[in-house]
Amino acid sequence: MDINKLLQSMSLREKVFQLIQISSDFIVKDKIESYNPSVDISISKEDVYLAGSFLGTSRSIESRKLIDEYLKMNPHKIPPLIFADVIHGFKTIFPIPLAFSFSFNPYLSLLVARISSLEASYSGIHGTYSPMIDVTKDPRWGRVMETFGEDSYVISKFSREMIKGYEKNNLKEKDAILSCLKHYIGYGKPEGGRDYNTSDMSHVTLYNEYLVPYINSIKLSPSLVMTSFNTIDRIPLTINKFLVKDLLQKKLKYKGVIVTDYNAISETITHGNAESNLEASLKAFEAGIDIDMASGSYSLLEEHVLSGKIKLSDLDERVLKILKLKDDLGLFENPYKNNNSLLENDKTILEKHFKIALKVSLESIVLLKNEEKTLPLKQNAKISLLGMYQKSLDFNGAWSYKQDINDNISLYDTISKFTNNIYTLDDELFNTNLIDIDKIKESDYVVLTLGERRSETGEAKSKTNISLKKEQIEYFDYLREINENIIVIIYAGRPLDLSYISKYAKAILLTMFLGSTHSTSTSMTLFGKNNPSGKLTISFPRNVGQIPLSYNSLNTGRPAFDIINKEYVSNYQDEFNSPLYPFTFGLSYTNFIITNISLDNNVISKNKSINIKVSVLNSGTFVGKETIFIFLSHGSSLISQPTLKLIKFEKKNIKVGERKDFIFKITREDLFYYNILFKKVYENKEYVLNIGSNINSLEKYKIKGENIS
Numbered sequence: 001m002d003i004n005k006l007l008q009s010m011s012l013r014e015k016v017f018q019l020i021q022i023s024s025d026f027i028v029k030d031k032i033e034s035y036n037p038s039v040d041i042s043i044s045k046e047d048v049y050l051a052g053s054f055l056g057t058s059r060s061i062e063s064r065k066l067i068d069e070y071l072k073m074n075p076h077k078i079p080p081l082i083f084a085d086v087i088h089g090f091k092t093i094f095p096i097p098l099a100f101s102f103s104f105n106p107y108l109s110l111l112v113a114r115i116s117s118l119e120a121s122y123s124g125i126h127g128t129y130s131p132m133i134d135v136t137k138d139p140r141w142g143r144v145m146e147t148f149g150e151d152s153y154v155i156s157k158f159s160r161e162m163i164k165g166y167e168k169n170n171l172k173e174k175d176a177i178l179s180c181l182k183h184y185i186g187y188g189k190p191e192g193g194r195d196y197n198t199s200d201m202s203h204v205t206l207y208n209e210y211l212v213p214y215i216n217s218i219k220l221s222p223s224l225v226m227t228s229f230n231t232i233d234r235i236p237l238t239i240n241k242f243l244v245k246d247l248l249q250k251k252l253k254y255k256g257v258i259v260t261d262y263n264a265i266s267e268t269i270t271h272g273n274a275e276s277n278l279e280a281s282l283k284a285f286e287a288g289i290d291i292d293m294a295s296g297s298y299s300l301l302e303e304h305v306l307s308g309k310i311k312l313s314d315l316d317e318r319v320l321k322i323l324k325l326k327d328d329l330g331l332f333e334n335p336y337k338n339n340n341s342l343l344e345n346d347k348t349i350l351e352k353h354f355k356i357a358l359k360v361s362l363e364s365i366v367l368l369k370n371e372e373k374t375l376p377l378k379q380n381a382k383i384s385l386l387g388m389y390q391k392s393l394d395f396n397g398a399w400s401y402k403q404d405i406n407d408n409i410s411l412y413d414t415i416s417k418f419t420n421n422i423y424t425l426d427d428e429l430f431n432t433n434l435i436d437i438d439k440i441k442e443s444d445y446v447v448l449t450l451g452e453r454r455s456e457t458g459e460a461k462s463k464t465n466i467s468l469k470k471e472q473i474e475y476f477d478y479l480r481e482i483n484e485n486i487i488v489i490i491y492a493g494r495p496l497d498l499s500y501i502s503k504y505a506k507a508i509l510l511t512m513f514l515g516s517t518h519s520t521s522t523s524m525t526l527f528g529k530n531n532p533s534g535k536l537t538i539s540f541p542r543n544v545g546q547i548p549l550s551y552n553s554l555n556t557g558r559p560a561f562d563i564i565n566k567e568y569v570s571n572y573q574d575e576f577n578s579p580l581y582p583f584t585f586g587l588s589y590t591n592f593i594i595t596n597i598s599l600d601n602n603v604i605s606k607n608k609s610i611n612i613k614v615s616v617l618n619s620g621t622f623v624g625k626e627t628i629f630i631f632l633s634h635g636s637s638l639i640s641q642p643t644l645k646l647i648k649f650e651k652k653n654i655k656v657g658e659r660k661d662f663i664f665k666i667t668r669e670d671l672f673y674y675n676i677l678f679k680k681v682y683e684n685k686e687y688v689l690n691i692g693s694n695i696n697s698l699e700k701y702k703i704k705g706e707n708i709s
């Protein structure tokens with residue numbers, strides 16, 4: 001398709017509407033009442049068939065109907081783009097992103113994206129708004145479940161693999177779909193942890209933490225970037241010219257399409273940065289926005305072109321980007337692409353995908369406590385299975401509305417494959433009056449499911465209290481008086497305050513929301529068919545008052561060294577500074593021993609690197625996976641640096657009695673940071689490499705940077 005020739009033949013209104021994204025309901029459900037989203041915006045029924053993209057379809061039949069009717073009415077038969085929020089699976093539901101980041105195995109995110117894109121493409125989807133690469137240190141924020149945690153390096157690793165999984169080697173491949181990095185930028189740092197709230201930070205923090213996943217991911221040329229709802233420098237990102245046009249497009253050289261979040265252009269009026277949709281649309285266009293999602297404000301761009309405020313050549317440049325996306329996907333040749341209702345409903349395909357989902361969920365489980373080697377349980381152990389999730393099927397997570405939960409299996413049914421000695425209740429309301437005390441006493445262990453409901457996490461699900469609910473604690477205490485051998489399984493979409501149960505539970509298994517294979521992977525782990533290898537990518541606080549909390553904080557001039565109530569240092573009177581469970585924490589059923597760490601030299605220069613070998617022995621009785629981390633510490637710097645900064649990690653499977661070597665290469669590029677002018681700073685000085693399997697057990701090695709600046 002000669003898209004340049006096509007562009008020249010289009011009317012001004014056709015061009016403008018290529019930059020507008022609206023709900024598929026306009027066509028699929030003929031929602032006439034929705035044609036005029038705002039008083040000062042007029043979108044006619046005819047205009048709907050000019051819109052460049054749609055969102056909201058979930059089935060092949062819907063997508064096909066949309067395209068059929070659209071092409072009949074569109075003057076130039078330009079195929080529409082169809083988007084959906086495919087976040088952690090489509091029909092096969094994988095663990096929520098926060099959970100599968102615990103695997104510290106970025107390859108798993110490639111598998112998640114590949115299967116998600118395949119299933120979505122069968123249903124006629126052309127693009128997804130994923131991966132989400134917000135850095136967050138605040139579990140009060142409901143969308144923490146959608147992130148990869150608190151560390152920008154970890155986020156970068158998972159993000160890059162997801163982009164590869166969605167977009168494949170070539171967008172013209174049948175099952176390739178468009179990826180979108182979101183939310184640009186700072187959305188994961190809302191004041192008070194309240195969704196959509198103001199974000200505020202220094203530019204040094206922005207460049208060295210929140211921008212890093214974009215810097216690393218943009219190198220793969222993802223198709224889209226989405227701007228966030230929040231403000232930075234008191235300007236909403238949707239109209240923030242410095243951060244979008246100057247930083248993202250010019251300095252980072254991002255050439256892809258930039259889309260707003262839902263209705264964000266109109267919301268700049270509520271922010272107080274525009275008086276009308278007419279003004280907001282001009283500001284958004286000048287800032288570099290290509291697609292207006294759902295507000296309809298960009299229908300007013302026609303007026304700006306006619307008045308001379310926007311050059312026609314600038315509009316043409318934006319429209320050409322959208323047409324190129326469609327051409328890159330092969331939609332001009334086949335607007336339906338991989339739409340296939342037979343494959344969409346093929347159960348044999350779903351079964352194959354569930355097997356891969358199981359691999360992901362098995363690596364996403366974190367063992368937080370295992371007193372006296374309570375876990376794994378022995379075959380046919382006598383257990384009481386109680387709490388809120390023992391027979392529930394609703395554990396897929398917030399972005400899983402495309403899958404029927406009836407395809408899931410309950411925890412009770414999967415545990416029944418390992419033991420017939422199960423006492424359970426259908427009650428999920430923590431009613432102690434229903435408890436058979438004798439059954440509890442007779443049990444070897446009480447397996448207690450606690451945490452959050454799926455509906456309590458996700459977008460617009462912020463909390464001020466992240467502790468377990470009062471009735472859950474009371475239920476736990478009641479059972480503990482009858483049988484102290486309690487194993488707690490935590491279902492959640494965010495880090496919770498687990499301080500109380502961590503004192504008294506014999507074992508704690510963190511499963512988050514693991515999707516379609518949640519129960520199977522949990523039961524396999526309980527009974528030793530899976531050795532948990534997950535480690536936290538986000539800190540779990542002791543108290544909500546510690547939040548925001550992360551491992552890579554600055555030292556301050558008066559560090560407290562984690563002492564309670566010492567005067568005139570940076571600490572609390574009533575709590576430690578440290579988290580209950582820190583970043584990289586996670587136990588195993590086996591014992592891993594670092595037997596040797598060797599560096600081939602201790603100097604890094606422009607042309608000289610340091611090679612590190614870490615030898616790890618599995619001295620236990622279970623095969624297992626271990627992760628080794630390397631953190632960087634600075635000495636004196638021009639700009640204060642975090643006490644630790646993760647620069648490398650690797651995970652390997654190690655058999656019983658086997659010793660494996662982890663090999664790392666540290667270069668000049670691992671040592672720099674950005675200054676306030678967004679310039680890389682390389683300092684000739686002493687650094688420290690902190691090496692180990694978790695943040696609480698690191699060995700320090702001094703190195704020097706010579707002639708690196």
